[in-house]
């Protein structure tokens with residue numbers, strides 16, 4: 703069929719390939735420029751205890767506000783930053799930014815209400831020999847304790863486990879919390895969980911989606927049970943509606959994250975949310991009022 707399609711199609715195909723390579727080069731150059739011109743910011747998404755309704759902390763999520771293209775989602779620039787290696791300085795910046803924000807909140811709110819700051823790590827960062835030093839320096843500079851920080855590693859990263867298991871043990875031994883992100887989407891099965899130095903399993907949104915309309919999701923139940931039997935906590939990702947909560951609570955899932963509980967927001971909006979949450983918690987109203 704390709705033969706019949708004629709010369710013109712081949713040329714168009716080549717032209718579009720060329721364009722995509724060119725686009726990658728442009729995007730890469732723009733990424734470098736964006737770092738210099740401070741087009742990046744960090745947004746914060748709340749993580750809520752499904753048991754008490756208390757605010758447990760935030761996940762730091764990188765945002766790129768391009769002056770012409772507008773907001774570019776992480777799904778389109780993180781892979782590029784990973785392949786060019788730019789994720790190393792960029793991820794280091796996110797880490798320092800998130801740690802200093804967490805320290806600001808620590809000073810602003812009562813020390814008894816400790817909030818955990820979660821930061822995503824890419825495999826490229828973990829492969830850097832300086833990673834542990836970089837993390838410890840970010841904590842020290844901000845004045846945070848290791849236990850205030852949680853690092854999230856996607857399940858697919860763990861496929862190169864020989865490379866990174868030592869680093870994970872080192873971070874864990876320092877008291878930094880570790881979470882497996884997007885659990886259920888990679889190769890690491892429930893049975894391999896016990897070999898990993900992790901404190902928390904974040905169950906991927908695709909499994910939490912199944913609970914919409916209060917449908918059961920046996921895999922979610924099994925993951926929570928297995929994680930608990932190994933002394934790990936669980937977070938449900940991508941909770942979008944109230945009808946997903948009863949099943950999650952029945953399964954004993956510890957914490958939740960999702961648009962229904964709160965969208966990623968600016969540091970200012972997150973500060974306001976902490977004020978509101980602390981008031982709500984003291985009024986002891988859970989589940990949250992319908993919105």
Ligand code: C2E
Nearest residue numbers: 763764776777796822823824940941942959960961962966
């Ligand atoms: P993630 O770490 O699994 O983060 C959760 C993603 O789910 C975020 O997408 C968040 O906005 C989105 N989300 C949260 N609640 C809901 C919901 O109820 N419904 C839906 N549909 N989505 C929800 P975001 O911010 O676009 O980030 C996408 C991914 O990019 C992240 O997935 C993470 O893997 C990566 N990423 C983001 N920031 C960083 C970073 O600073 N460093 C690295 N290495 N990766 C990052």
Ligand code: MG
Nearest residue numbers: 761822854883
């Ligand atoms: Mg994450």
Ligand code: MG
Nearest residue numbers: 883884904939
């Ligand atoms: Mg995730």
Ligand code: MG
Nearest residue numbers: 884906907939
């Ligand atoms: Mg995800």
